[in-house]
Amino acid sequence: MEKSARMSLTEPACYINQWLSLINFNARVLAQAQDESIPLLERLKFLCIFSTNMDEFFEVRVASVMQRVALGATDAGPDGMQPLEVLRAVSARAHELVDEQYRLLNDALIPALAAEGIRFLRRQEWSREQRAWVESYFRRELLPILSPLALDPAHPFPRILNKSLNFIVSIQGQDAFGRSIEFAVVQAPRALPRLVRLPPEVAGGPDDFVFLSSIIHAHVAELFPGMRAHGCYQFRVTRDSELFVDEEEVDDLLRAVQGELPSRRYADAVRLEVADRCPSDMARYLLDEFELSERDLYQVPGPVNINRLMTIYEVDRPDLKYTPFMPRVPGSLARSGSVFADIRAQDELLHHPYDSFMPVLEFLRQAAADPQVMAIKQTLYRTGPDSAVVDALVDAARAGKEVTVVVEVRARFDEADNIDLATRLQRAGAHVVYGIVGYKAHAKLILVVRRADEGLRHYVHLGTGNYHPRTARLYEDYGLFTCDEAMCRDVHNVFLQLTSLGKVAAGEKLLQSPFTLHRAIIDKIEREAAHARDGRPSGIRAKLNSLVEPQVIQALYAASQAGVHIDLIVRSMCCLRPGIEGVSDNIHVRSIVGRFLEHSRVYYFENGGDPELYCASADWMQRNFFRRVEVAFPVEAPALRRRILDDMALYLADNTQAWVLEADGSYRRLNPDGAEPVNVQDRLMQQALETPPAAASASASGRG
16 A cells, blocks of 8 residues: 555656657767767767757657647646646757757767868868869859749748758848849758768868858859858758648548648748857748747757768778678578478577578568469568569569558658559559558568468568668567467458458467557566566566557556566667666666667566567557557567577676666666676677577477
């Protein structure tokens, strides 16, 4: 009773606002750019990733809060904060991080890159020869393209594209018609490079670059002949990028999304970035045009589009990058020459990027070419229109196989690509469905139906990550091949739900959102609490991208109070507070941020000595439990389960990339403090290099 009373008193303090939690994850990414033990170009890459993450943060998260404020919402969230308070808190933290970002760029990374011969030459540093080359470049490549737009009653403020590079120019004098113009806007087309490499004949070093903004600044007066341009300042506006589809009225989801995509470019503004030298009256003028407040203004001492510096990563300097890593190809999947024979012999586990994605492609390619294969069904969330995955599905459809693909056309920022690949698949003869209105199809599934002597056999691949060959080398994920009959029946039923919308009984082995997953997770957490109270073995380990769902958090608190030891590896948002006396003493939370994006979802329950381990496509968030089609699948083969648990043990031992979540919501970065350094990603890469291919999944036979 005492603990229950304490729980109710501390409950508001046990949540961190989701958006503050997410922005603090971005802070951990920024910390990687500060880490001098990381190769220099990788640090620059982390800085660009931080910039891209912040763009999405404003386009989606901040935009949603601003909408609530605009509607006059005053309801407090579980942390007690009203929307306007959230907006103010997020703005304050974002300004701190952006200031830190530019200090790091200007004071650390640019000087360090210059010392390595990679230079960004400012206008005052140009030699006479360089100045002449830049002038020629401007007149040859830019002047014919740029269209200055004067601002007067006949020329209202132009529509500014989301995240585009623009310049506001103050002008004196009269134009050809005798009009006095005070301001003009110059828009830089997206096709133009934001960094221009100087040719060897004028460059002072091997890798000299000038910013497009510097070139335009230097020659902006040429856009206004007969007038005087006495101020030129770059700016960039970020807009709300959530798509709105009326789920009650829509009759063609693909066309509805297609119709909404153009609106994203010119939706409501949520952030304005301007050069720090921009006079306050001009900044105020821009804020008024975009209907933004001072809170939404970010004045920056450098390029407003830092993410475009990613092109520098392509400089041929392997000494300034991570040592290349080639994933292991499990030999067990090439033993017989037939992926299907290998899967019949045993379940196979892949851990990307340490294991190659090639077996997944080979699975699809062999299915497309095998005359015994009757049908292929697959979900696609993010994969890219030119992917080898799509190539294999197109080949299968053209070969006359029954190919059904569930394409989620609402995968944020991949909508256009997914529409393109859906069109390509349809032209090849595949059956394409676009998920379910109101629910995103986020499960990662492939089902192959193959004729054998004994009849039709099913083979499945289930994963925690997208079927995207490129990101499979950057994102950490698990994938399972199996022909377990119950698992295959469950996957078949999921596809029936997605394509026919018929009612299907609960899965025998799979847990599925929005039907059984949420209740099952809470039941399993409560079962661990009961085991602990009864003195039986108990424990929970989970690896997630985000943990924000209130009922799951409350169940974890209750399990902690019952004595269950809980280890959570949560990369991004976490609204649970660990280590609160009497509430969450037995919960430990850490975030791993390193070379690869930690993306897999793993749930482990000790279950009184009869352990259960699931991999899943779902984080513990409201959207994953209630607004998406997700799947959690058991890993039953003892050796495969042991392999994942060994990986989890390494994650919990990491003391170089790990950030520990404290009871007050802050994160503390671990360091070895004299102990042996443990970097989980380095260890897993080393294991992959040292493990002979044929042994990669040895002793994995038997499905437990």
